[in-house]
Amino acid sequence: MLIDEFLNMTKKISLAMKLLGFAAFIYLAGLMSATFAWIYVQKWLTTPLAISEQGYRYELKAGQSLGHLAYALGRDQVIQHPRLLRLYARLTELNKVHAGEYFFPQGTTPEMLLDKLAKGDVVLYQVTFVEGWTYKQALNALTKVDAVKLQLAGKTEQEQIALLNIPVTQLEGWIFPDTYSFSRNTSDVEIVQGAYQKMLSLLNAEWEKRAADLPYKSSYEALIMASIIERETGHHSERDQIAGVFVRRLQQGMKLQTDPTVIYGMGERYQGRIRRADLEEATDYNTYVIQGLPPTPISLPSAASIRAALNPAPGKALYFVAKGDGTSEFSETLAQHNQAVRRYQLNRSSDYRSAPPPAK
Template identity: 50%
Template sequence: MLRKLIITFLSGCLFVVMAAALLFWMQNEVLKQSLQLEAEQVLNVPAGSTPNGLLLQLEEQGALRGALWLRLSWRLQGHVQPLHAGEYQLEPGMNVAQLLNKWSTGDVVQHRVTLVEGWNFNQVRAALAQQDVLQHTLGEVSDSELMRQLGQADVHPEGQFFPDTYNFVRGQSDLDILRQANQRLQKVLAEEWAQRADDLPYSNPYEALIMASIIEKETGVAHERDEIAGVFMRRLAIGMLLQTDPTVIYGMGERYTGKITRADLRRPTAYNTYVISGLPPTPIAMVGREAIYAALHPKPGKSLYFVARGDGSHVFSNSLAEHNKAVREYQLKRRADYRSSPAPKPTQ
């Protein structure tokens, strides 16, 4: 009887060992197999997905075999959470083990959208609307409602987003990008405000942001930013109108078609700094860190005027007489290649 029990026990152990060996062999075989793909393919994984359905889907497509064994292998590896949502890049020659590793690490395809210094908020919304992979939630949502959703009710959206390149994956929303850009702007502004120069005419960081947006629109020449900031600081200090064209253009809105007339300069708007004193009520564009830094570290000097040379740079003058002379030289006798902003960089 004892001998029979021993034989039964040993037989059972042998069966378990053989079954384990078979399982190990099958796992290795199905994991080593290459995906049967003729070209690169993007596999979209919705939120909450598990490998079960995806493996069966790939097996039905003929991309792999042994979906049952692969599901078992996935469970034996201790994976119990749903997969990271997003898109997974599948390539010819990739084996199944590499696919499962992508799933376990959440190695999803990254998309990018770039928000550019100097853009206004309408341009930001338009850029996000063109991103097909983003989940579009804003639609007809008003600017004020959008800011409320970002937790900033009663805050004007202009200038509240930091220009940069933002990565995202399929399934993220346009509001997610704006939330990242808004948080980044608040962080950068706070960092720069904490290191500001003394004796600035701003009551709070928001006023510095307004000034930074004007500087951003006035020049793209890096070494001029602090000098332009200095001009505007001195004008504010003596109660002189800022008289900066970008604010006029912003106040014109859709009426602006590429040219400012004398009537436009005289027409009152909340942003026309040829009419209103001090700063406009809000920023007029998105600003980079450099423009914020310039607004908070204006260059000392005596200049009160500047005029565009036509190559993107400016001539600075201390007196009205000097300024009028520069205007006659650089604007009233404009060359055919005159530019008020920097020339575009040549393509490679």
């Protein structure tokens, strides 16, 4: 009896050991499989995708998920295991992606791709509004960037103001000249609104720091003056001096008599030359005829021109003329100025000058 019980116990122990060994084997095999799978995933994550030298561009539209991009990558044979990309992103919480246009250069790995998507590292485009341009030129520059969503083009100025929803009656001068970066499908409305806010902020800040006894009734008049200075300046170092000349003319009740305002008033009629008849034509912008400032700015003034308009250089000069090398000759009297005009301008092909025309 004791022998039978001993044999039965022995059989049970033997069976238990066999079962335990099998379970250990299964556990070990599973652990090894998981390890090899993780090693494979890590290698896959850091292996460059099949992207050509031209790179791979994809626009993830608003409302689309990572799955849309994964499908496109698989369809275009750029990535192996697109489902694995989605699964890994979900497990690592990298599946929350930002809409926009993405560019993946050659050498991009799945890991780099997911990081770019998670950060919203979209393709950025740029447009530059040049100092001294008109608003019309700035708007035209926007139409040449195909990434911009055009809403202002073809509209009247009043329709544009309504779309922009900014408190102005005209747009000339209100767009700050700078380089602006934006993603695809950003509207021209958004870009112009940003440029307006930048100009408004700068103008308000500089207005608070203005010199005393300036002949401006408002910051807008200072903006008009800055736009004239911008168009008159041939050399950056002379902005303050030119501002001083114009401020003294206003203070003394003199006409500004500045050619860029005449050119602006001529519009499309200007073909590179100002003739005496143009200087005598009565228009709202002909400062040889009107007293004081023109009704609006004539260009997009830079920050430097705004600061010059609000902090002009002291002195006695009331006239200046371009010397032809980018600098100007400043004069205190009309007689001195007429001599400078004869010296620097009358023998040149252009009769561009910022001064009263020489006496007949």
